[in-house]
């Protein structure tokens with residue numbers, strides 16, 4: 001893949017957040033992609049000769065300008081701000097595609113992300129269809145800070161393998177490394193979700209069963225489509241997760257331990273009771289320490 005494409009598709013991930021002069025950006029790119037940055041290959045079009053790879057870096061910055069992570073407005077000549085500017089966006093669509101599930105496709109509070117862009121006209125039979133995210137990004141490795149959004153919509157591709165066809169064009173595919181991809185994706189969604197925030201996972205069990213998919217996620221959902229009876233064959237499952245603050249999850253765990261101790265006491269299981277009380281004591285200490293920091 002060309003340097004320019006790598007940089008645009010990864011949202012300049014190799015450059016840390018901050019206000020940087022272009023020369024500093026070159027240094028980060030050179031460090032990340034030494035093979036692609038050959039100073040001997042010079043571009044002599046334009047007003048001054050410069051290494052071809054630097055030209056590609058500037059092109060990538062221009063392409064990404066204003067699309068979520070790269071900003072230029074109001075900055076001194078030669079400077080670029082490399083930072084996700086959420087601009088009050090509280091909602092994230094992590095796989096926006098054509099935004100067809102949205103009632104308001106330009107919701108003012110939403111940031112629309114997808115791993116690709118597709119221009120209108122890509123699908124001849126549906127000339128109006130396009131993928132035009134605000135930010136190109138990968139749900140497995142997001143550029144956002146922890147606890148950035150109140151609500152996340154996560155509608156991943158559901159086809160495992162397909163050689164072609166309109167479904168593949170519109171929705172993409174999962175591929176054989178899907179278990180690792182979705183586990184990483186879930187952890188990333190959870191990381192960028194605020195405590196008390198909601199994550200909606202939308203799923204179609206055409207290639208992979210819903211149980212197998214859900215087994216990859218470390219959190220139990222709150223509610224949603226629970227049984228196959230409530231959807232048609234290969235219908236759509238909507239599943240909602242609610243993120244409790246860690247301390248509240250720990251309280252819940254301790255309550256479960258209290259009830260367990262009470263049950264053991266009632267059953268006269270003294271040996272197991274001692275062990276259960278020890279476990280509860282260390283969980284309480286853990287919680288107390290968390291409260292002190």
Ligand SMILES: C[S@@+](CC[C@H](N)C(=O)[O-])C[C@H]1O[C@@H](n2cnc3c(N)ncnc32)[C@H](O)[C@@H]1O
Nearest residue numbers: 095096097098099100101115138139155157172
């Ligand atoms: C099922 S479609 C989403 C459809 C969309 N919700 C709509 O309403 O039109 C899945 C989308 O996920 C995108 N995608 C696939 N892998 C991704 C990844 N790793 N990160 C972000 N988006 C990805 C695909 O490009 C595709 O547009």
